Amino acid sequence: MNAHIIGTGSFLPEKVITNFDLAERMETSDEWIVSRTGIRQRHIAVEESTAGMAAEAAQRALTDAGMQAGELEMILLATVSPDHIVPSAACEVQAMLGAVNAVAIELNAACSGFVFALNTAQAYIRAGIYTKILVVGVETLSKLVDWTDRSTCILFGDGAGAAVVTASENRGIMDFIQFSDGAKGEALLCDARPLHNLFVRQELKQEYVKMDGQEVFKFAVRRVSESIDQLLERNGLSSGEIDCYILHQANARIIASVIKHLKADADKFPTNVERCGNTSGASVPLLLDELNRAGHLKEGDRVIMSGFGGGLTWGSIYMVW
Numbered sequence: 001m002n003a004h005i006i007g008t009g010s011f012l013p014e015k016v017i018t019n020f021d022l023a024e025r026m027e028t029s030d031e032w033i034v035s036r037t038g039i040r041q042r043h044i045a046v047e048e049s050t051a052g053m054a055a056e057a058a059q060r061a062l063t064d065a066g067m068q069a070g071e072l073e074m075i076l077l078a079t080v081s082p083d084h085i086v087p088s089a090a091c092e093v094q095a096m097l098g099a100v101n102a103v104a105i106e107l108n109a110a111c112s113g114f115v116f117a118l119n120t121a122q123a124y125i126r127a128g129i130y131t132k133i134l135v136v137g138v139e140t141l142s143k144l145v146d147w148t149d150r151s152t153c154i155l156f157g158d159g160a161g162a163a164v165v166t167a168s169e170n171r172g173i174m175d176f177i178q179f180s181d182g183a184k185g186e187a188l189l190c191d192a193r194p195l196h197n198l199f200v201r202q203e204l205k206q207e208y209v210k211m212d213g214q215e216v217f218k219f220a221v222r223r224v225s226e227s228i229d230q231l232l233e234r235n236g237l238s239s240g241e242i243d244c245y246i247l248h249q250a251n252a253r254i255i256a257s258v259i260k261h262l263k264a265d266a267d268k269f270p271t272n273v274e275r276c277g278n279t280s281g282a283s284v285p286l287l288l289d290e291l292n293r294a295g296h297l298k299e300g301d302r303v304i305m306s307g308f309g310g311g312l313t314w315g316s317i318y319m320v321w
Helices: 019-023 030-037 050-065 089-097 110-126 182-187 213-234 252-262 280-293
Strands: 002-011 015-018 041-044 074-078 103-107 132-140 158-168 172-180 244-247 302-309 313-320
Touching: 002 050, 002 110, 002 280, 015 019, 019 030, 030 252, 041 158, 050 089, 050 132, 050 158, 050 280, 074 089, 074 110, 089 103, 089 132, 103 110, 110 132, 110 158, 110 172, 110 280, 110 302, 110 313, 132 280, 158 280, 172 213, 182 213, 213 252, 213 302, 213 313, 244 252, 244 280, 280 302
Parallel strands: 074 103, 074 132, 244 302
Antiparallel strands: 002 158, 002 172, 015 041, 132 158, 172 313, 302 313
């Protein structure tokens, strides 16, 4: 049995920050940001919370799937920016939805989060343990970036996306591949609370997200292309036989480089990075819901999803819609 998506949902905060808004507050410009990232605007949480955005996206996915929260057996939520350490955002979403029969688990794989969580759902369904699973990717990255550092704050946005999956024999996830390289983890770093007790008081070294942009760019272009190549080869497919590629929306230049490597049709690589920025673990399900609701995904379409980011982590999924 395969994990098959039967409903999607998403949520974006009301507040929109354009490049022109940022240019009024720091030394940057719309042209500078667009030429390097493709981003023109991003949504920023003001009153919204991580769990609240996740619950909104989840409820919309449940409605799209025609399913009640009480039918869910599991909630898998991916984030690096929860509201609390305890309780987890997954448990908070369970409570908000009234999903009383679902076990709730939170995962941290940074920008690969939703892809890794969806692969986890596939493993549970393949094992015959659960058949109705909610998968959520959500981030409030605006609280993790230094708004005086133009090298990072221009990139990130907030939002949530969700998918309801059930078991299917001939549709859904056909294959997936995922990797981690912890030795290069400092290329994208954000410290947690330091050790602070009766015997030691450590200083917080890096309060906000710190990124080696060039290193992350090279990593993403190389590893995403490799993972898609491996997935296609394993399944006897050419890049042209895929109907839609849903990549993590980190940077328009990364996506363009992957398209060039695969020698694929650029029209098969939809984007929303220009409107949402990099929403980390929320970016893939945000774009997925956008495509689904616009009717761009047809039954039987061959779809590749790919996530990549902090950890370092990366992975891809081949599915039949």
